[in-house]
Amino acid sequence: MQYKSQAVAKLYFIAAIGLFVGQILFGVILGLQYVIGDFLFPEIPFNVARMVHTNLLIVWLLFGFMGAAYYLVPEEAERELVSPGLAVLMFWVFLIAGALTILGYLLVPYSGLAQMTGNDLLPTMGREFLEQPTITKIGIVVVALAFLYNIGMTILSGRKTVVNLVLLIGLVGLAVFFLFSFYNPDNLVKDKYYWWWVVHLWVEGVWELILGSILAFVLIKTTGVDREVIEKWLYVIIAMTLITGIIGTGHHYYWIGTPDYWQWWGSVFSAMEPIPFFMMTVFAFNMVNRRRRNHPNKAAVLWALGTAVMAFLGAGVWGFLHTLAPVNYYTHGTQITAAHGHMAFYGAYVMIVLTMISYAMPMLRGRKAASSNRSQVLEMWSFWLMTVSMVFITLFLTGAGILQTYLQRYSDTPLPFMVVQEKIELFYWMREVAGVVFLIGLLVYIASFFVGTKEPEVVLEQTDA
Amino acid sequence: MDSQTRAWLRPCTWTWLVMVCLTLVTWLLGVSGAQGLWVALLVLGFALLKGQLVGDWFMGLHGVSGFWRWVVSLWLLLVGSLVSIAFVISSGVLN
Amino acid sequence: MSDKLVAAQVRHYPPGDLAVWILIMAELLVFALFFAAYGFTRMGHVALFNQYQATLDRTAAVANTLALITASYFVVRAVAAIREGNSRHSARWLWAGVGMGVLFLFIKGGEYAEHLSHGINLSTNTFYMFYLSLTFFHFMHVIVGVIVLVILAVKVGQGRYSAAEHADVESGASYWHMVDLVWLILFPLVYVMH
Ligand code: HEM
Ligand code: HEM
Ligand SMILES: [Fe+2]
Numbered sequence: 001m002q003y004k005s006q007a008v009a010k011l012y013f014i015a016a017i018g019l020f021v022g023q024i025l026f027g028v029i030l031g032l033q034y035v036i037g038d039f040l041f042p043e044i045p046f047n048v049a050r051m052v053h054t055n056l057l058i059v060w061l062l063f064g065f066m067g068a069a070y071y072l073v074p075e076e077a078e079r080e081l082v083s084p085g086l087a088v089l090m091f092w093v094f095l096i097a098g099a100l101t102i103l104g105y106l107l108v109p110y111s112g113l114a115q116m117t118g119n120d121l122l123p124t125m126g127r128e129f130l131e132q133p134t135i136t137k138i139g140i141v142v143v144a145l146a147f148l149y150n151i152g153m154t155i156l157s158g159r160k161t162v163v164n165l166v167l168l169i170g171l172v173g174l175a176v177f178f179l180f181s182f183y184n185p186d187n188l189v190k191d192k193y194y195w196w197w198v199v200h201l202w203v204e205g206v207w208e209l210i211l212g213s214i215l216a217f218v219l220i221k222t223t224g225v226d227r228e229v230i231e232k233w234l235y236v237i238i239a240m241t242l243i244t245g246i247i248g249t250g251h252h253y254y255w256i257g258t259p260d261y262w263q264w265w266g267s268v269f270s271a272m273e274p275i276p277f278f279m280m281t282v283f284a285f286n287m288v289n290r291r292r293r294n295h296p297n298k299a300a301v302l303w304a305l306g307t308a309v310m311a312f313l314g315a316g317v318w319g320f321l322h323t324l325a326p327v328n329y330y331t332h333g334t335q336i337t338a339a340h341g342h343m344a345f346y347g348a349y350v351m352i353v354l355t356m357i358s359y360a361m362p363m364l365r366g367r368k369a370a371s372s373n374r375s376q377v378l379e380m381w382s383f384w385l386m387t388v389s390m391v392f393i394t395l396f397l398t399g400a401g402i403l404q405t406y407l408q409r410y411s412d413t414p415l416p417f418m419v420v421q422e423k424i425e426l427f428y429w430m431r432e433v434a435g436v437v438f439l440i441g442l443l444v445y446i447a448s449f450f451v452g453t454k455e456p457e458v459v460l461e462q463t464d465a
Numbered sequence: 466m467d468s469q470t471r472a473w474l475r476p477c478t479w480t481w482l483v484m485v486c487l488t489l490v491t492w493l494l495g496v497s498g499a500q501g502l503w504v505a506l507l508v509l510g511f512a513l514l515k516g517q518l519v520g521d522w523f524m525g526l527h528g529v530s531g532f533w534r535w536v537v538s539l540w541l542l543l544v545g546s547l548v549s550i551a552f553v554i555s556s557g558v559l560n
Numbered sequence: 561m562s563d564k565l566v567a568a569q570v571r572h573y574p575p576g577d578l579a580v581w582i583l584i585m586a587e588l589l590v591f592a593l594f595f596a597a598y599g600f601t602r603m604g605h606v607a608l609f610n611q612y613q614a615t616l617d618r619t620a621a622v623a624n625t626l627a628l629i630t631a632s633y634f635v636v637r638a639v640a641a642i643r644e645g646n647s648r649h650s651a652r653w654l655w656a657g658v659g660m661g662v663l664f665l666f667i668k669g670g671e672y673a674e675h676l677s678h679g680i681n682l683s684t685n686t687f688y689m690f691y692l693s694l695t696f697f698h699f700m701h702v703i704v705g706v707i708v709l710v711i712l713a714v715k716v717g718q719g720r721y722s723a724a725e726h727a728d729v730e731s732g733a734s735y736w737h738m739v740d741l742v743w744l745i746l747f748p749l750v751y752v753m754h
Contacts, residue, residue: 232577232578235579236579243586243587244586244590260683260689261682261693264689264690264693268593269590271593272586272589272590275586275589279582
């Protein structure tokens, strides 16, 4: 760690991991409720658990992105953060607001929460991923503004690198598109239309810039490949992301009451969306193969390569699977969507945050470059446990989705929804087992921070070419 | 090469002239009211030829070897075949 | 001199930055998909496509084809000039290219205004949906291309490039030729072939 103020990242990373545990616990609860319908009813109804699961996911990823930015930006800009104090203050604001919101979900019926928080004044609640009370949303905007000020001023007054600028564009985009969560028109078509501006333009637009820049940063650091080479790749990747991703939003406009031409626009442009993800995979492997040195933090390199592969599989392949209008006509909103949502979120955004944590945490904890061997081995075990179980979750849900699509929508004698759900119960059980393995993987991950802390760190001879 | 041996027209100028002519022929075919599958395919053929010229002499691919030599040609082949297939089928000559 | 020419002829990479060529490939692929979609959708609506294709302004389209071909030619000359280290000529050719690009935008803009005044939009029918989508997507590319050419013309004019160092000019030129290339197919496909 070269700059003192980078240390604030540690707080963010710890909170991120903590909330990640919460998210997965609720995932496992949800999975059980899928097969045992009244599990924990009426204490935690399915819709509440789902809301907690998805909201925790988003919030911890945001913590992760902010932590990554606080670590990466000073190093790239070659100067301290403009205001480390503000970063710490915003950390607590965000954490407390987040915790109160989750407690609100769990303790108060949702409609009551809406009333308590004055949703009537500016109704924004009740939409997937954006369930937060309006005041929480305002809090998020405040935190985001303070964060952007801090990061932006640091970047603009320091060395300007492509990595930093792409990251900044991504983060500004994240904040700007979030503003559409305040727009909640009565017209259901318009409501959905703009809802996707948050959801889709996040994960298939600006977040990809964040993903690309963090990946580029970690690769620069761990492979020693020339910055110019890596920057060139980054340029092309983000150009492709934006060309395909922006109009690609159309793959959500097939059946919501929007004009017909979206079926063409959405299909053609989103069919190209896997390209930038594929380029990221080629990029990551290429850079690691051309490395000038072996970095002692092998776990971080594993995470980086894993991100590139899993993001391509989850977003690229599983996204493409159902993105063409004639296919989506049958698969829309089935378990295929859930399969894709899980692997894409995990492969792209969960893994990139874990990559950054893996790279930065040893330094944040006072090591020179890497953890001890024992800690790294355990971390790599957790990598495989989580990644393989996520692959299985995805496969089981895909199996469920194919059957569901066929029985409910394609066969000559379509069956009602609930009848079909019973027929595919076996897949849900298997998903739940894989989910438990995922949770175990996560616990192993956390354990890796506590083993071998007194042992010396891995050192490799540095062979600069 | 010096100005003595320099051809009186550069290759790119030739290319430009050929493309202008092909464009005008396409236009004449259009306004002449000529109809039918063969006219359509001829027009497409002219376009593919023009595309090849752009790739070779404007983009400078004639002097490149390996994969990049053929990117534009491959693209033209792809587009040309897909569009021709669609036009041939819809013209009904196959029935 | 001829040694240099021979050496230049066994390159393995196209002129300009490889990254731009990857971008060009991806863009060409998007257009290829759209062209194929046009062709195959037309199979189900031949009469409709032919009927509304006849309402388009072919003369404007031919003028536009000539404008783009000529713009591309000017850009080729600009690259040739900078390869000889002649910034002044190069900048002049680039501005000429910009002029042709702007001419294209004007003519095409005129066509759009005409359609608009007849209340034609994306939802009018399948033919117009494709025609407007394809040409407008291309129109956006022409705008981007013109902006690229303007930036290059300014920088070349300031003498920022030389015979040895002009990769940006080649990259921008390659992008522009791609915009031209796409139109060369687009033009017969939507305006002429029936
Ligand atoms: C990392 C990137 C991505 C993430 C995190 C992601 C995540 C998601 C999620 C969570 C949903 C469900 C939204 C909902 O209805 O609640 C979804 C839907 C969808 N995604 Fe993605 N996605 C990503 C990339 C892609 C890509 C690249 C494609 C296309 C190639 C794609 C195609 C789709 C489609 C077509 C749907 C709609 C499914 C339906 O109709 O039910 N996604 N995505
Ligand atoms: C890092 C890991 C995980 C990520 C990124 C993740 C992400 C998501 C996302 C994005 C959704 C919303 C999907 C949609 O709108 O289509 C969701 C829903 C859900 N998740 Fe997860 N999840 C994870 C782990 C788990 C685990 C381990 C389980 C359980 C075994 C689980 C079970 C569920 C269930 C049951 C739903 C609700 C699906 C529905 O409404 O039908 N998740 N998760
Ligand atoms: Fe999407």
